[in-house]
Amino acid sequence: MPEKLTPMIQSFILHFGEMGSRWGINRTVGQMYALLVLSKEPLCADDITEALGISRSNVSMGLKELISWELVKLQHRPGERKEFYSAPGDVWDIAKTLIEQRRKREIDPTLSTLRNLLIETPANDEEAYAQQRMREMHELIEMLTLWTQEIQRLDSAQLGKLLKLGNSIGKVLDMKDRLLGSSKKESTK
Amino acid sequence: MPEKLTPMIQSFILHFGEMGSRWGINRTVGQMYALLVLSKEPLCADDITEALGISRSNVSMGLKELISWELVKLQHRPGERKEFYSAPGDVWDIAKTLIEQRRKREIDPTLSTLRNLLIETPANDEEAYAQQRMREMHELIEMLTLWTQEIQRLDSAQLGKLLKLGNSIGKVLDMKDRLLGSSKKESTK
DNA sequence: CTGAATTTTCAGTATATTCTGAAATTACAG
DNA sequence: CTGTAATTTCAGAATATACTGAAAATTCAG
Numbered sequence: 001m002p003e004k005l006t007p008m009i010q011s012f013i014l015h016f017g018e019m020g021s022r023w024g025i026n027r028t029v030g031q032m033y034a035l036l037v038l039s040k041e042p043l044c045a046d047d048i049t050e051a052l053g054i055s056r057s058n059v060s061m062g063l064k065e066l067i068s069w070e071l072v073k074l075q076h077r078p079g080e081r082k083e084f085y086s087a088p089g090d091v092w093d094i095a096k097t098l099i100e101q102r103r104k105r106e107i108d109p110t111l112s113t114l115r116n117l118l119i120e121t122p123a124n125d126e127e128a129y130a131q132q133r134m135r136e137m138h139e140l141i142e143m144l145t146l147w148t149q150e151i152q153r154l155d156s157a158q159l160g161k162l163l164k165l166g167n168s169i170g171k172v173l174d175m176k177d178r179l180l181g182s183s184k185k186e187s188t189k
Numbered sequence: 190m191p192e193k194l195t196p197m198i199q200s201f202i203l204h205f206g207e208m209g210s211r212w213g214i215n216r217t218v219g220q221m222y223a224l225l226v227l228s229k230e231p232l233c234a235d236d237i238t239e240a241l242g243i244s245r246s247n248v249s250m251g252l253k254e255l256i257s258w259e260l261v262k263l264q265h266r267p268g269e270r271k272e273f274y275s276a277p278g279d280v281w282d283i284a285k286t287l288i289e290q291r292r293k294r295e296i297d298p299t300l301s302t303l304r305n306l307l308i309e310t311p312a313n314d315e316e317a318y319a320q321q322r323m324r325e326m327h328e329l330i331e332m333l334t335l336w337t338q339e340i341q342r343l344d345s346a347q348l349g350k351l352l353k354l355g356n357s358i359g360k361v362l363d364m365k366d367r368l369l370g371s372s373k374k375e376s377t378k
Numbered sequence: 379c380t381g382a383a384t385t386t387t388c389a390g391t392a393t394a395t396t397c398t399g400a401a402a403t404t405a406c407a408g
Numbered sequence: 409c410t411g412t413a414a415t416t417t418c419a420g421a422a423t424a425t426a427c428t429g430a431a432a433a434t435t436c437a438g
Contacts, residue, residue: 008306009319015302022213022295026426038319045385055428060386081383081436091325095333106211113204117197130198130227136280143348144284151336159332215396234415244398249416270406270414 005051009038013052024105025069028054029062033071033087037094042075042084069101092156099148107145114138194240198227202241213294214258217243218251222260222276226283231264231273258290281345288337296334303327 005013013034020030031052036043043051045059052059063085066072071094075084088094114134122128194202202223209219220241225232232240234248241248252274255261260283264273277283303323311317 006312006316008309008312008316011302012306012319012323015299019295019299024211028426038322040315040318057386057388057429058427061427064386079437081385083385091322091329095329106208110204110208113200117201120197123195123197126229127195127197129229130201133227133280134201140280140284140348147340159329217396246399246416246418247397250397253416268407270412272415 009035012038024102025065028052028058029065032059032062033066036066036072036085036087039086042086044082044084048085070097071101090156092159096152099152103145103148107141111138111141111145114141198224201227213291214254217241217247218254221248221251222255225255225261225274225276228275231275233271233273237274259286260290279345281348285341288341292334292337296330300327300330300334303330 013031016034017027017031020033021027025033032048035048035051045056045063048054048059048063049056063072066085067074072085072087075086077084088097114137117134118131118138120131122131202220205223206216206220209222210216214222221237224237224240234245234252237243237248237252238245252261255274256263261274261276264275266273277286303326306323307320307327309320311320
């Protein structure tokens, strides 16, 4: 469908369309975002319409969704009515936004549901067991959320350093282990 | 639709059905899994059919999917033709399987696509820029994958200790910072 | 203000996904 | 083996999601 996109850029867009559809976002919106991420200059709705070969109205709705995810920024040019859209220039910023939004939309409501079910008094053994599983689940999700929140506080530069250092994560966890006085004696591979 | 499920268990099942549908898994399969997770004893297909009020064939297909995700284990009882299904008893095992499977199904293919596009020689400035974004993206995904893989190596008990210690993750990251000689001077809140 | 350029909305259509019942297949107790 | 209890398959129906074009609403240059 796309018109003047190079094969390389097309492949990328198609792949992330498919990926998007595996997450909440739908295929077309995923493609729109992929296009925006790859383009240096902000694009207007018509640019997207043409590049992806989809209807103008579909683009309008897609952009609305991307904006609600805070993944896309709207810009105006002086003396121009037209609106231009762009994705953050920093990939880590994008990832942080994605994580944050999914937390708000999925994790938080889940934790809230679990808490509500946990304050009820179990009516029988079956419910007592069920509540135990829910409790474990709540604990786990809360902890993983904490971790990701800590990681999200790193800025792109810090993350870059971490990356360059290779997989020293093992070392950090070992350190953590020592801090915790872990019983299991297993080195990092 | 469900018959003899208590309201508490119903709520849980409904919520995780919705959640499942936001991920690759569909609503009904999500409900089936929620039911299995909450039940102490393994269930047979007919139990699920009855509890959720869906067709027997739907249950059969759903179970097939859950098995392909390795989220559910099949068991036989001596002298019984019937098959019984159960979810792991440990929530962390479940989470690890989910993470692992999503990595295989989504992350790995994405990294592979990115690598293929990165070995091409950019035909023009536009492609050169696009490749740069792809490179950053590849780096980031690879690093985050490494982190999660390290975390996945922890067993349930280690994770439990981590949890009980509260959010000491900040401290570890600070430690890491010092190790890296971070420039930014910001304490853990 | 005005009106042309632009964006948004939405009802209807197209597409994709999920679900079902009936038929085919499989597995195993006897 | 055989018969039956169980599971699986699959074509078609039901449902849900995505997409479009036309019409309405909005915005701002002049």
